[in-house]
Amino acid sequence: MGGGAQFDVAVIGGGLVGGAIAFGLRALGPRLLLLDEGDQAFRAARGNFGLVWVQGKGAGLPRYGAWTQRSRREWPRFAAEVFDASGLDVALSQRGGIHLCLDPRELEARAAALAALVDQPGFERYDYEVLDRNALAKQLPGLGIDVAGGTWCSLDGHCNPLRLLHGLHLALQRAGCVLRPQHPVARITPRADRFDVATPAGTFTAERVVVAAGLGSVKLAPMVGLAAPLRPQKGQVIALERMRPFLPLPLSTLRQTDDGTVLIGDSQEEGGLDETVALPVLAAMAARAVRAFPALRAAHVNRTWAALRVMSPDGFPIYAQSAAHPGAFLAACHSGVTLAAVHAEVLAPAIAAGSLPPSLAPFSPRRFDVPQAA
Helix, strand or coil, X not given: CCCCCEEEEEEECCCHHHHHHHHHCHHHXXXXXXXXXXXXXXXXXXXXXXXXXXXXXXCCCHHHHHHHHHHHHHHHHHHHHHHHHHCCXXXXXXXXXXXXXXXXXXXXXXXXXXXXXXXXXXXXXCCCEEEEHHHHHHHCCCCCCXXXXXXXXXXXXXXXXXXXXXXXXXXXXXXXXXXXXXXXXXXXXXXXXCEEEEECCEEEEEEEEEECCHHHHHHXXXXXCCCCCCEEEEEEEEEEEECCCCCCCCECCEEECCCCEEEECCCCECXXXXXXXXXXXXXXXXXXXXXXXXXXXXXCEEEEEEEEEEECCCCCCEEEECCCCCXXXXXECCCCCCCHHHHHHHHHHHHHHCCCCHHHHHHCHHHHXXXXXX
């Protein structure tokens, strides 16, 4: 479909951000278009670690802490809706999560950082606990002797991110929405009452457009009068073989999926558009995991991969509506899994209504505007 096809809303980007927003708009049925570049894109969604995480988020921007907590609260309903609409269980578990520390200084620094976080003026406070090694060992059998302690928060959890992405797309198809993979967007042209979205396969017309193309938004957002100051940050993941259940709670760097696979993650590397795996980084990740759980030393590695996070200058999401072209919206973040629920349940209805709520004003890209000295 192309060359004259018209829609109420066109969402550009079929990853977890664009997919969740489109899911929240699925009642539009055939009047909703989702355009996706395909797997040749720098796709963060397929490299996501799968955490639905609250603790530690919001330092420097309390509103982000509240936004994350709201998404956590929306997640059970969101997961149920994905199941009802697609038949896929995204394996949501929200029984708490732990951040491990391997030496006393690391634990002390972590405790100080969380205390400063929740003490920020205007921060929506939540409870967490700083646990020593003995307390952690009661929750985590097989814990290594190198572990000094950690922090626990009842709000944290995880899910299956690949099943989530598949479920979002399947739900859109079942709702009669129009999905077009292998359709990279070359240009968005604002008109008086619509937007023309050009792809190599044809041009689509929509009354509103949502730019949620990850790193591709850097090029597309200025076409509708918006700025998307984003950079790539590489993260690497190690997938071990399936093991008997031994990890009842997810850790910020280690989790066991619903099928028993053990994932090791959370590297953060600044290196441009580089998706290659790096053995020194993988070795450091593996060594830390083995110090935390020595039994992992005997586990086989099934595969490793790298993916690029979508990072703003301050690490927080960007949400915006174009002043020059009010029907155009921008959404970008690196926490596509954690924030999927509010993207579907809060952001999408706001886009459908035609304007972003004042509560999202702190996430405007205008926060990066620096006045120039006279």
